[in-house]
Amino acid sequence: MRNIPSDDVDHLDRVVLPIGTDYAAGQVLDWHEHRRAQFLYGATGVMVVETADGTWTVPPERAVLIPAATPHRVRMLGVSTRSLYVEPGAVPWWPARCTVVDVPPLLRELLLAAVEFPSDYDLSGREGAVATLLLHEIAARSPLPFHVAVPASAGLATLCREYLAAPDAAVTNADWAARSALSERAFTRRFRAETGESPAVWRSRARLLAAVPLLRTATVTEVSGRLGYASPAAFTAAFTRAFGTPPSRFARTTAARPSPAQRVTVHF
The missing domain is CATH 1.10.10.60 (Homeodomain-like)
Structure with missing residues (x-):
């Protein structure tokens, strides 16, 4: 899915919702929150994510894990994102605070493939397998120190x-x-x-x-x-x-x- 507001598809019966979005240079997504946890990957550019208790700077080709129901603001600097919106119950290991992580080649290719899925992608075939593998790959990531409290x-x-x-x-x-x-x-x-x-x-x-x-x-x-x-x-x-x-x-x-x-x- 591309350039679709997450709220428009949040109701779908899919644990993982992949969405690709292109942003204007310097665009600010003002304070908002998502019911789902979010894996926000910047395929290009730099993102600056702000919450009440910290600021996370996300370099190119890195990602930030944003906990469910966390108010945050994002400044997009030449960014095209590949996001995953994940049901909170499916990821009990998700961090309690925003966390910047690396995105190795396998995870990057899985993300690029997933955002081309239809909104009601097939859970039993290749698409469902990719969505499951994405969660395994994210769980294996280590935090990077691009933040200040x-x-x-x-x-x-x-x-x-x-x-x-x-x-x-x-x-x-x-x-x-x-x-x-x-x-x-x-x-x-x-x-x-x-x-x-x-x-x-x-x-x-x-x-x-x-x-x-x-x-x-x-x-x-x-x-x-x-x-x-x-x-x-x-x-x-x-x-x-x-x-x-x-x-x-x-x-x-x-x-x-x-x-x-x-x-x-x-x-x-």
């Missing part, structure tokens, strides 16, 4: 979301503590209690996540400078340490000429 308290959450929208290497713990009317020590203790990380470590990861969509239209050198790293080598080392793969894996070797809006803003 967002604190529960409103004040800290505002600081974090503002930083995600405009990462700035010059921001310090003292700056955030002053805005929160706390001592630096008290602020750091509270931030760590809510996120499991120090503010400095959190900001470092947020800057690295911001690099993923930027790398779609810029070189590693350009992105490292834009995000305040001393050199491309320092940026590459930090990115590889955080995500287990170098930024060159996601970068254009020769940067395209972005539009004026793309030169200035990192959207989350």
Whole structure:
């Protein structure tokens, strides 16, 4: 099925509903939720998925598992998706929070095949076998660390979301503590209690996540400078340490000429 709203087929008696959807560049799917669990695979482009408790950046050819009935917002950056909407009772192993995972060749080919199925695909033949195999393949996936937690308290959450929208290497713990009317020590203790990380470590990861969509239209050198790293080598080392793969894996070797809006803003 292609470009069909999931709500239009949610009633069908199929454990797995495959849907392929193409999105306009920069399109935002504002806050919504699905009754079913969702496996959201970006065949092209970058997706940024936001929930109340975190932000997940999904690089090209990766996917995010979204739990059933989880309010979320998605920004699509040049994305064509292959989604699976899965009955919650069929996947008791589904994660309780969004999780970014790899998509190896077999799973990718199964997804590409499944979105060509009719809405009432045959459960007893090849199509039903593919749907069953898809669930086995998804269950075998391991999580990837392309996310940051967002604190529960409103004040800290505002600081974090503002930083995600405009990462700035010059921001310090003292700056955030002053805005929160706390001592630096008290602020750091509270931030760590809510996120499991120090503010400095959190900001470092947020800057690295911001690099993923930027790398779609810029070189590693350009992105490292834009995000305040001393050199491309320092940026590459930090990115590889955080995500287990170098930024060159996601970068254009020769940067395209972005539009004026793309030169200035990192959207989350």
